[in-house]
Amino acid sequence: HFYTLRDARRHRSTSLWIVDENEVLNCFPCQYPFFLIARRQEATNNNTMKFNGLVLLTALTAASAFTAAGPAHNRPTKTAVYSTMEAPVETKTKAPVFDEVCDTTGVTLTRFMNEVAMLNPELKELTTLFGAIDTACKAISNLVKRSQLPSSETLGYQGEVNVQGEDQKKLDVITNDLLKRALRFTGRLGVLASEEEDEPVDLIGEEAQQEIIIEDSGKYVAVFDPLDGSSNVDAGIPTGTIIGIYEHDEGCEVDPECIGDECTEQEAACLANTLQPGTNLVAAAYCLYSSSTLFALTLGNGVYIFTLDESIGEFVLSQPRVQIPESSSIYSFNEANLEMWDKPMRETVEKWRAGTGASGKTFSSRYIGSMVGDVHRTLLYGGVFGYPGDTKNPNGKLRLLYEGAPMSFIMEQAGGLSTTGTERVMEIKPKIVHQRVPIVMGSKNDVQEVMDAYANAE
Numbered sequence: 001h002f003y004t005l006r007d008a009r010r011h012r013s014t015s016l017w018i019v020d021e022n023e024v025l026n027c028f029p030c031q032y033p034f035f036l037i038a039r040r041q042e043a044t045n046n047n048t049m050k051f052n053g054l055v056l057l058t059a060l061t062a063a064s065a066f067t068a069a070g071p072a073h074n075r076p077t078k079t080a081v082y083s084t085m086e087a088p089v090e091t092k093t094k095a096p097v098f099d100e101v102c103d104t105t106g107v108t109l110t111r112f113m114n115e116v117a118m119l120n121p122e123l124k125e126l127t128t129l130f131g132a133i134d135t136a137c138k139a140i141s142n143l144v145k146r147s148q149l150p151s152s153e154t155l156g157y158q159g160e161v162n163v164q165g166e167d168q169k170k171l172d173v174i175t176n177d178l179l180k181r182a183l184r185f186t187g188r189l190g191v192l193a194s195e196e197e198d199e200p201v202d203l204i205g206e207e208a209q210q211e212i213i214i215e216d217s218g219k220y221v222a223v224f225d226p227l228d229g230s231s232n233v234d235a236g237i238p239t240g241t242i243i244g245i246y247e248h249d250e251g252c253e254v255d256p257e258c259i260g261d262e263c264t265e266q267e268a269a270c271l272a273n274t275l276q277p278g279t280n281l282v283a284a285a286y287c288l289y290s291s292s293t294l295f296a297l298t299l300g301n302g303v304y305i306f307t308l309d310e311s312i313g314e315f316v317l318s319q320p321r322v323q324i325p326e327s328s329s330i331y332s333f334n335e336a337n338l339e340m341w342d343k344p345m346r347e348t349v350e351k352w353r354a355g356t357g358a359s360g361k362t363f364s365s366r367y368i369g370s371m372v373g374d375v376h377r378t379l380l381y382g383g384v385f386g387y388p389g390d391t392k393n394p395n396g397k398l399r400l401l402y403e404g405a406p407m408s409f410i411m412e413q414a415g416g417l418s419t420t421g422t423e424r425v426m427e428i429k430p431k432i433v434h435q436r437v438p439i440v441m442g443s444k445n446d447v448q449e450v451m452d453a454y455a456n457a458e
Contacts, residue, residue, distance in 0.1 A: 098302075108317075221248050223406070242402060328381070334387065342457075386438075
């Protein structure tokens with residue numbers, strides 16, 4: 001039952017609760033496309049009750065939307081509101097409620113987020129945040145597409161090194177700045193962390209790029225890799241943007257009149273907002289810049305993929321509720337490092353190659369070298385993507401906070417698994433912003449085989 005005419009009409013309810021000041025008054029059958037709305041007024045002189053302001057409203061939908069053969073009360077009703085996934089993934093955040101609009105291909109990302117906000121008022125501020133991310137992804141897509149033109153001057157290296165010791169591409173710096181600017185005036189962020197920054201950064205002011213951002217109005221913490229796989233840009237290989245959204249600790253406050261070390265202590269406490277495990281994620285998304293520009297999103301109730309329709313300049317829903325196949329015959333690793341991997345990981349991949357693994361299938365290799373591109377293919381076709389630890393990089397090369405956790409959230413929401421081999425990636429709490437972690441993610445049965453190999457080795 002629904003408490004408003006709008007909700008009842010949208011969900012094609014067979015009945016409508018008539019309410020006044022949050023008190024249920026009566027229930028009228030809606031066997032016909034009409035709703036009778038009444039207000040109650042207590043009689044002043046006796047205990048009788050009378051109705052006033054009766055209004056007869058004609059529903060905007062056809063009668064067939066409410067009735068089938070036979071009376072409504074004799075047939076089962078079917079709701080179009082979805083509260084959780086069929087196999088809920090364990091997180092600390094509440095899964096939002098979706099309706100049939102959210103599963104309708106062709107609906108725009110803007111309409112999708114508005115619908116989510118209407119059904120889940122606590123997520124209303126995410127609409128503004130993802131509006132900014134939507135715009136940033138479109139702008140980055142244009143930059144990537146134009147990067148090969150001689151006039152663009154966006155290829156090559158910036159001449160600087162980021163905090164991980166990696167040479168920064170010009171597009172790394174440009175896209176990082178672009179995302180910061182897009183999120184700058186949303187009024188929804190308390191802390192922001194990026195791969196290209198030494199520490200969480202100030203969104204306000206050009207001269208404060210290394211300052212900590214603490215905003216009283218912010219409800220969320222945003223972490224992102226502005227251009228994953230940027231080393232491939234010069235070759236025209238797919239790249240992407242990865243984004244994770246956490247809730248901001250409302251107890252995080254910095255006194256504007258504090259001085260010196262006192263401020264540093266308060267800021268350090270607020271920076272702990274970024275060091276949250278993936279189970280605290282409210283939302284995660286990636287934008288893939290390839291033959292089409294694709295935007296994959298999860299709010300904790302399934303994975304939805306949108307495709308940029310350049311004729312109207314909007315992301316439109318192309319694949320609702322994506323589910324990864326439970327088994328596959330594809331793996332996506334940098335096999336040049338195979339001899340340096342842990343024994344359980346190495347032996348499992350060797351069995352896949354020989355067709356002697358748990359599934360008995362002979363696996364084939366597909367590896368782009370761009371996490372977003374490899375994970376996107378894995379989501380659609382099934383398989384295993386990973387960057388395990390090795391003797392050279394015991395903790396792997398992927399960053400936990402803004403690569404591992406958001407992509408693991410998306411993978412698990414699509415029915416897959418994500419592990420280091422010995423523990424769930426989503427449950428690891430970062431100790432530092434740029435912490436690295438080994439990652440193996442993908443089809444449930446295949447990733448479980450890797451986990452079993454590590455468990456047996458112990």
